[in-house]
Amino acid sequence: MGHFAEALLNPEQQAPQGVGREGRPAPRRFAVYRNNVVVGLLEAMKQAYPSLAAIMGEANFSKVARHFISAHPPQSAMMQTYGRPFAEFLESYKPLAKSPFLADIARAERAWLAAYHAVDWPVLAPEELASADNPSELSFQPHPAACLLRSNYPLFDLFNARETWPCPGIDLDEAQAVLITRPELDCMITRLDGADTAFLAALFDRQTLETAITSAMEADDGFEPAGAINLAFATGAFCSLEHPLSQTSNPPA
């Protein structure tokens, strides 16, 4: 089986022994099968990474994805998980070393898919925080679908290439942070400013509300805590409060 699997993803290899009828090898039939397997995986990659495919162009994307596919046979029968390490692959892929932003796009697109398939879980209601005894000492349990990504590149604009490409005026020197969440049925991506990023990053890191507000104020004098807390509710970034001394019910990992 080892040889069969290898030959499946590598057109340089001969058809494996035993493939054929009545002892005669059938290399052409095997080539058809091999092609179907690779095209199926390629299609999965295109559906998982539509913004990358738009930005790189279909032909370039396919070329790079084929390299990825031959090095990464599926580890699971669930197609929605296929291509998970594509960001790391892009980072180490020499021909694209001059486009380091591509790996960040891959990370955001993967987080978007993960958010779709994350467990359904209620989001934190504002009333819960409002009625808490000592809110500044509380920390927050991130929602299972939520993901915060910081990038040295305009990640929000790049991610949206799936809708907007070809779009004029993406400034590659602009750093953008994004928050990906799925408050109910639909995923959403929110662009964050520097102070909101510092605030949410601290909360995702299980710091207390007080610490998070303090670090955001250090990041930017103009930080508005009410707006940032409201943003956390509106996006559904968190699902419950964590009291320092008691256990809350957590979503399954």
Add this chain to the structure above:
Amino acid sequence: MSKKKVASAAMIAGAISAAVAMGAAVQPAHAAKIKCYGVSEAGKNDCAAGPGTTCAGTSKVDYQGNAWTYVEADSCEDIVIKVDGQDDRMGSSEPLERDLPS
């Protein structure tokens, strides 16, 4: 140079009340959204859940009758799409037989 800023309990309490007052909380789950058939543009039907799912933006023609988009409940049947030189398309909460890909 500048003294370290610390968030006070009073300021945090004020911020929380203000945030709650803004009230942009997520609506309760399954908040009155329904599947509305026959109104999605080609490839833009809802449930774009990526590979391995069959619903991912798979509609082939505009306003395909068996493709749906989530809309606020009550609003689906009010959707009327005017297309030049063709009959108006209306949304439906049931799958439709019209505009199916050939």
